[in-house]
Amino acid sequence: MPVKGFQGTSLLDYPARIAALVFYSGCNMRCTYCHNAALVNTPDEYPDIPEDDVLDMVAARRNFIDGVVISGGEPTLDPAMPHLIERLKTLGMLIKLDTNGLRPQVLADLIQDGLLDFVSLDLKTAPQRYPALGAPTAAAESLCESLEVLRQAEVEVELRTTCMPGYVEVEDIHALGGRLQSGDSWVLQQFVSEYAMDETARQVQSHTEAQMKELLRVAQQYVPNTSMRGARYQQGYEEKTGL
Numbered sequence: 645m646p647v648k649g650f651q652g653t654s655l656l657d658y659p660a661r662i663a664a665l666v667f668y669s670g671c672n673m674r675c676t677y678c679h680n681a682a683l684v685n686t687p688d689e690y691p692d693i694p695e696d697d698v699l700d701m702v703a704a705r706r707n708f709i710d711g712v713v714i715s716g717g718e719p720t721l722d723p724a725m726p727h728l729i730e731r732l733k734t735l736g737m738l739i740k741l742d743t744n745g746l747r748p749q750v751l752a753d754l755i756q757d758g759l760l761d762f763v764s765l766d767l768k769t770a771p772q773r774y775p776a777l778g779a780p781t782a783a784a785e786s787l788c789e790s791l792e793v794l795r796q797a798e799v800e801v802e803l804r805t806t807c808m809p810g811y812v813e814v815e816d817i818h819a820l821g822g823r824l825q826s827g828d829s830w831v832l833q834q835f836v837s838e839y840a841m842d843e844t845a846r847q848v849q850s851h852t853e854a855q856m857k858e859l860l861r862v863a864q865q866y867v868p869n870t871s872m873r874g875a876r877y878q879q880g881y882e883e884k885t886g887l
Contacts, residue, residue, distance in 0.1 A: 645670035645722040646692040648683055650701055653709060658740045658762065659802070661710040664702055666728075668719040672746055674778030674841075675768060677808045677848075681841035683717040695728050703735055711738030711761065720747040729759045740764065745790035746783055755797045762800040765790060767830075769811040770819035777811070788823060795825070804831040804873075807859055809848055817859050821866030830867040832859055834874030 649667030657665055667680065669687030678684060702712060712732050719725050720743055729739050740762035743751065754760050768777055771784035780786075794801045805812055805820065812835075824830065834856065840846045851859070856872065863870040 645687075645717065645719075646724075647695070647698055647728075648687055648690045648693065648717075650693055650698060652701065652705055654713065657713045657715070657742075658711055658738070659800075661738065661740075662708065663711045663713050663738075663740065664705060664709050665713045665715060666698060666719075668714070668716040668722050668725065670721050671716060671718040671744075672721060672779065673718070673744055673768070673774075675808075676777070676840060676842035676845040677806060677811075677835055677837075678841040679836075679839040680717060681839075684841065687717075695724070695731070698728060699731055699735070702732060702737065706735050706737070709737075711740060713740045713742060715742040718744055718746070720750040726754060726757070726759060729754070730757075733759065738762070742766070743790075744768065744779075746779060746786045748786055748789035748793055751790050752793045755793065755799060760797075760799050762802070763794060763797075764802045764804055765794065767803055767805045767820050769808075770816040771823065772819070773811070773816070791823065802829050802831060803867075804833055806833045806835055807851055807856065808835045808845070809851055812859065814858060814862055817862045821863055824867050826867060828867045828869065830863055830870040831873050832856070832863060832870065834872070836874070 645668050647666055648669040651665040654663050654665050657663055667683060669683045671684045738761040741760050742764045745765045771787055774783035775781055835850050837846050837848055860872055
């Protein structure tokens with residue numbers, strides 16, 4: 645699952661840091677609302693970016709970026725990914741990994757080897773519903789293993805949920821919240837239909853402001869440090885969450 649994309653600078657993807665982005669192709673899920681459909685469905689239409697080229701592009705920016713976000717697709721599917729991170733570390737880069745958490749052993753190995761500084765773990769829907777998004781039947785177990793790995797790790801962790809109507813409703817927030825701890829950090833993201841992978845998903849209306857506020861209220865019962873991310877209703881949520 646090679647690297648297919650590179651973005652030189654981002655102010656949004658690594659909290660409080662300036663970072664470059666590396667995008668891996670392939671995924672072990674098929675979320676209908678995914679915004680990186682090309683990396684999942686048609687990766688062969690894009691040229692591979694060799695590891696040396698990634699290193700060169702990062703090195704050229706090392707004086708004004710703090711780190712690199714490893715994203716996808718699902719980057720933990722590529723067995724060569726840890727080697728790239730090792731080389732990025734030699735450039736003094738902080739490393740943030742974006743993952744769905746379905747490969748807990750890979751996550752544990754990366755942390756044990758000191759290769760990660762920040763992990764963003766996507767919580768898609770109630771764990772028992774993951775197969776509806778193309779995940780393996782053992783997805784719930786794998787997700788819980790990854791959550792446990794992160795609880796034992798000395799890295800920054802952000803849990804995040806894109807609130808896709810039909811997949812993230814109040815009952816799903818309850819199901820997810822019951823597996824989290826009060827000291828966790830959880831971000832609820834507004835679903836944006838425009839770039840969704842599936843044509844049907846592109847026709848779905850986002851949750852209303854009232855619905856999003858209710859999801860936030862329920863999430864904060866389990867994880868007080870839950871906030872909302874997304875352009876829509878952002879000011880109101882910042883007032884509610886104190887951001």
